[in-house]
Amino acid sequence: MNTLAAVNIDAELAPRFGRGWHCLGEAASYRDGQLHTLNIFGTRLLAFATSDGQISVIDAHCQHMGADLSRGTLENDRVVCPFHHWQYDASGKCVEIPYCKRIPPKAKNRKWLTCIENNLLFIWNNPEGKAPAEGVVIPHLPEQDSGEWLHDWHLDKLVIETNPRELVDNLVDAQHFGPVHGTPTKYFANIFDGHIAQQIFHGDSESLGGDLVAESAYYGPATHITRMRAVFEGMEIHSILLNCHVPITANSFELRFGCMVKKIPGWSEEQNRAMALDYVERTRDSFYQDVDIWAHKIRVNNPVLAEGDGPVYQLREWYGQFFMDEADVPATLRERREIVTVAQH
Numbered sequence: 001m002n003t004l005a006a007v008n009i010d011a012e013l014a015p016r017f018g019r020g021w022h023c024l025g026e027a028a029s030y031r032d033g034q035l036h037t038l039n040i041f042g043t044r045l046l047a048f049a050t051s052d053g054q055i056s057v058i059d060a061h062c063q064h065m066g067a068d069l070s071r072g073t074l075e076n077d078r079v080v081c082p083f084h085h086w087q088y089d090a091s092g093k094c095v096e097i098p099y100c101k102r103i104p105p106k107a108k109n110r111k112w113l114t115c116i117e118n119n120l121l122f123i124w125n126n127p128e129g130k131a132p133a134e135g136v137v138i139p140h141l142p143e144q145d146s147g148e149w150l151h152d153w154h155l156d157k158l159v160i161e162t163n164p165r166e167l168v169d170n171l172v173d174a175q176h177f178g179p180v181h182g183t184p185t186k187y188f189a190n191i192f193d194g195h196i197a198q199q200i201f202h203g204d205s206e207s208l209g210g211d212l213v214a215e216s217a218y219y220g221p222a223t224h225i226t227r228m229r230a231v232f233e234g235m236e237i238h239s240i241l242l243n244c245h246v247p248i249t250a251n252s253f254e255l256r257f258g259c260m261v262k263k264i265p266g267w268s269e270e271q272n273r274a275m276a277l278d279y280v281e282r283t284r285d286s287f288y289q290d291v292d293i294w295a296h297k298i299r300v301n302n303p304v305l306a307e308g309d310g311p312v313y314q315l316r317e318w319y320g321q322f323f324m325d326e327a328d329v330p331a332t333l334r335e336r337r338e339i340v341t342v343a344q345h
């Protein structure tokens with residue numbers, strides 16, 4: 001095989017993963033003194049925390065002979081490779097080789113950019129290797145600082161064997177609420193604005209409450225946060241849903257889903273916790289009604305739409321910006337566009 005052909009084959013095999021922040025779950029779950037294997041973005045990464053609580057994510061394969069560092073050990077804040085015991089620090093640099101004084105300058109693994117927001121760990125992916133543009137952040141939720149909310153996200157993680165676009169399409173799917181969730185749509189609108197895509201939904205839900213108002217937004221291609229309020233058993237329930245994913249391959253992704261609930265004033269801590277768990281269960285059931293559809297549907301690039309369907313094509317155009325170089329993103333995608341699919345009645 002000539003070299004050129006081999007290069008082309010590799011290029012075909014390498015899928016592009018979206019530019020953006022991707023959630024890796026609760027930051028605290030990485031502060032357990034263990035090495036965490038992350039099979040994401042078509043490769044393997046390693047996450048670990050040093051004794052000061054800082055979390056590092058580095059490429060998992062050793063620069064020496066390619067062993068999997070995530071199968072090594074964490075000793076004195078250093079990752080020790082299981083193969084020949086080279087030691088790496090939190091920056092991804094090899095700092096000790098047991099049988100040699102001189103460390104080769106190339107003995108350094110890539111360290112990925114991460115941030116912690118709302119007690120969650122996020123990793124930045126950009127095939128161009130650049131840092132996030134100004135304003136491309138995961139918003140801080142002030143509810144996290146307030147004693148009025150139960151802070152646990154009650155995160156669930158599952159693997160879905162399809163392209164993540166199926167999941168993102170859901171943001172504009174105005175007509176599935178009745179059939180899938182038993183929650184007919186009273187009002188439905190989307191706003192596209194730079195790296196943010198919003199949905200505003202009003203409806204009545206049997207399981208989540210009447211007069212349900214859900215305002216949600218994708219911040220980049222993979223992090224979806226929803227603020228929801230509904231009247232349930234005579235009480236107004238406020239919740240925040242988290243729906244985020246990280247691609248594993250082009251056709252599979254890790255999905256994390258969680259829910260945070262506001263305490264009912266005057267209730268005891270136990271009553272609130274029981275209410276939250278019950279409500280989290282209900283939102284989870286509702287979410288998994290979607291998951292069941294995604295897990296079995298096929299990918300359709302040019303769906304046939306009818307009047308009353310949401311702006312699927314506009315959403316996909318918005319989503320497409322994360323899969324092209326930043327310089328190629330059309331200026332029109334930076335302009336705010338609001339599309340009302342179901343008007344108030």
Ligand code: FES
Pocket residue numbers: 062063064065066067081082083084085086
């Ligand atoms: S492969 Fe890691 S030390 Fe040799």
Ligand SMILES: [Fe+2]
Pocket residue numbers: 170176177180181290
């Ligand atoms: Fe849904």
